[in-house]
Amino acid sequence: MMRELKFYEAIREALDLCLAKDPRVYLMGLGVPDPKGIFGSTLGLQQRYGSWRVMDMPTSENGMTGIAIGSALNGMRPVLSHQRVDFSLLAMEQMVNQAAKWRYMFGGRHSVPVVIRMIIGRGWGQGPQHSQSLQAWFAHIPGLKVVMPTTPYDVKGLLISSIEDDNPVIVLEHRWLYTIVGEVPEGLYRVPLGQAKVVRGGQDLTIVATSYMVLEALRAAELLAEQGIAAEVIDVRSLRPLDGRAILESVCKTGHLIVADAAWTTCGFAAEIVALVCEHAFEHLKRPPRRVTLPDCPCPSSAALANDYYPRSVHIVAEANALLGVSGKPGLASEAVSSVPLDVPDLNFTGPF
Amino acid sequence: MTPEAQRMRWLYYNLLRIRMVEETIAQRYAQQEMRCPIHLCIGQEAIAVGVCAHLAREDYVLSGHRSHGHYLAKGGDLNAMVAELYGKATGCAGGRGGSMHLIDLSAGFLGATPIVAASIPIAVGAALGSVMQKEPRVTVIFFGDAAPEAGACHESLNFALLKRLPVVFVCENNLYSVYSPMSVRQPEGRPLASLAAGHGMATYRGDGNDVFSVSAIAQEAIRQVRDGGGPMFLEFMTYRWREHCGPYYDNDLGYRSEQEFQDWKQRCPVARCRERLLREGILTSQDHEEIVRTLEREIDAAFRFAKESLFPEAQELLEHVYAP
Numbered sequence: 001m002m003r004e005l006k007f008y009e010a011i012r013e014a015l016d017l018c019l020a021k022d023p024r025v026y027l028m029g030l031g032v033p034d035p036k037g038i039f040g041s042t043l044g045l046q047q048r049y050g051s052w053r054v055m056d057m058p059t060s061e062n063g064m065t066g067i068a069i070g071s072a073l074n075g076m077r078p079v080l081s082h083q084r085v086d087f088s089l090l091a092m093e094q095m096v097n098q099a100a101k102w103r104y105m106f107g108g109r110h111s112v113p114v115v116i117r118m119i120i121g122r123g124w125g126q127g128p129q130h131s132q133s134l135q136a137w138f139a140h141i142p143g144l145k146v147v148m149p150t151t152p153y154d155v156k157g158l159l160i161s162s163i164e165d166d167n168p169v170i171v172l173e174h175r176w177l178y179t180i181v182g183e184v185p186e187g188l189y190r191v192p193l194g195q196a197k198v199v200r201g202g203q204d205l206t207i208v209a210t211s212y213m214v215l216e217a218l219r220a221a222e223l224l225a226e227q228g229i230a231a232e233v234i235d236v237r238s239l240r241p242l243d244g245r246a247i248l249e250s251v252c253k254t255g256h257l258i259v260a261d262a263a264w265t266t267c268g269f270a271a272e273i274v275a276l277v278c279e280h281a282f283e284h285l286k287r288p289p290r291r292v293t294l295p296d297c298p299c300p301s302s303a304a305l306a307n308d309y310y311p312r313s314v315h316i317v318a319e320a321n322a323l324l325g326v327s328g329k330p331g332l333a334s335e336a337v338s339s340v341p342l343d344v345p346d347l348n349f350t351g352p353f
Numbered sequence: 354m355t356p357e358a359q360r361m362r363w364l365y366y367n368l369l370r371i372r373m374v375e376e377t378i379a380q381r382y383a384q385q386e387m388r389c390p391i392h393l394c395i396g397q398e399a400i401a402v403g404v405c406a407h408l409a410r411e412d413y414v415l416s417g418h419r420s421h422g423h424y425l426a427k428g429g430d431l432n433a434m435v436a437e438l439y440g441k442a443t444g445c446a447g448g449r450g451g452s453m454h455l456i457d458l459s460a461g462f463l464g465a466t467p468i469v470a471a472s473i474p475i476a477v478g479a480a481l482g483s484v485m486q487k488e489p490r491v492t493v494i495f496f497g498d499a500a501p502e503a504g505a506c507h508e509s510l511n512f513a514l515l516k517r518l519p520v521v522f523v524c525e526n527n528l529y530s531v532y533s534p535m536s537v538r539q540p541e542g543r544p545l546a547s548l549a550a551g552h553g554m555a556t557y558r559g560d561g562n563d564v565f566s567v568s569a570i571a572q573e574a575i576r577q578v579r580d581g582g583g584p585m586f587l588e589f590m591t592y593r594w595r596e597h598c599g600p601y602y603d604n605d606l607g608y609r610s611e612q613e614f615q616d617w618k619q620r621c622p623v624a625r626c627r628e629r630l631l632r633e634g635i636l637t638s639q640d641h642e643e644i645v646r647t648l649e650r651e652i653d654a655a656f657r658f659a660k661e662s663l664f665p666e667a668q669e670l671l672e673h674v675y676a677p
Contacts (some may be wrong), residue, residue, distance in 0.1 A: 026485065052485060058515065063474040063508025070478020073463060074413070075486060093505070097468050098475065106456045106464060107447025108673035142674050166676035 029081030157191030403567025561589030
């Protein structure tokens, strides 16, 4: 059997290999070399590569993003990490006005090979400003690339591809994925940007999911299988460039679409997938597509409220049953709810993040 | 001619060149062929010329929205700049950027972008890259008096000091941000250089309308920065003659007085330099006429090049969004 790593270990290995291979690669971010090492993903790297190539930084998200861009223009390949997506909002100017447009606005004279890692929080009372999912913002911008890896294999391969890419790439890592375990080959390998992955085959229904929602979609597919419904689950992996063909091929086969994206509904990424399918495969749809997304409010801190905030497998199952016009088995769903931890990624977690 | 006299003539030549380019843009702007915002630096040329006089081609310069002078003083290609204003394929940014996005990598002009203060951290990052790659390069960033009101400026000063990066911050204080005077933006009696000094940075202040004074200050500052002394902040006082954006004078609007403009015009950086050169016998009026004719020919040729150049093809619209 192939070696298994946790998600954060796969990130660390990708960074380690890229630092070793290319002297232009360097890491920076608040807490990158600190004793926690960005939830373990950068632990030990400063000891190996020194304080210039693995550097902590002032709490100056916007300025430091510009500094990363400037160093990239002068030949470096920076990897900037934010411990929460929310912190990166201070740097929207540099990401959107500068990094995304530099190549275009200078007629292709220069490009900006910058990777910006951002971690999506969830649960344990992190609340309105520590847990947002803003992938749609970034994926909206021409000039940026946006990836959301789900598995340890993919995060390593996508991170290496992102670091080797000559464009600015936003890598959105879900905190709840950090301790999942999966097979990860040793050494350098690449998962190409712009390729979705069918992670479970099925004929009856297509579930397109991003990041952590892929795991919920897989759980939902298992529950649906018990009802005799074969759901196909697609892990988007790369939001921009988007692998529209993989999604359309699946929907053409199943005629039913659910998009599971743990972000707000309005103008969200799920809406983009629905629009894509309606524009290009409308005649294959047997019913209107459905979205499993977040309610239209900020994330509350209290677990009592947050429990109803985040959609889970049972919500996907309920949408699938409604979509397919079947009644489902409520017993099964409630059993699944009680077995899923509601504000921690796994039962061993005792907080805080 | 002594090397010193030659150097002084070089300063004058470049001052006059920028002035004449900017005046030509102003004259021809009404033809509606340069269809992009322009921010002319007439009245402020001495800072660009005095600073860039001490830079090598490999050194980097970045700038903001009012960048024509910096681009030309650093050796940016004139034809490509004018063609960019005309939106032509031969423009320095292939017609994608216009006046606010000049670039000439072969001249070390790394780029100019018009979001106030946004190019400051990018310049600091370029300097970080130089240190990490052990290059002797110095990076100069030009910005106006409003940039130190933005967080990105202070974040950049802090980090440049933290890592002792080879950056020269050059603040051109022309007293106005668009129509807003200093008095509505910053506390009275606080020089901009003192903000950098508050960070712990070495600073100089000088008369931005005296190219010899700018040059002397810049020479010393750039020497110190190049020798590893860490970053430096220079503030030069100056005045923009024309409107913030566009080819005209706008003293009739009432946000500043005609008298104030006339006072500054008396201190014209080009005329002051010329008068000194004439007085000291470094330049004769015949020399001057010859320089003017040479520059007229060069500028005419640049505008002709721009007008005769082709526009980018419509099917190129989506090119250059991503690097391959």
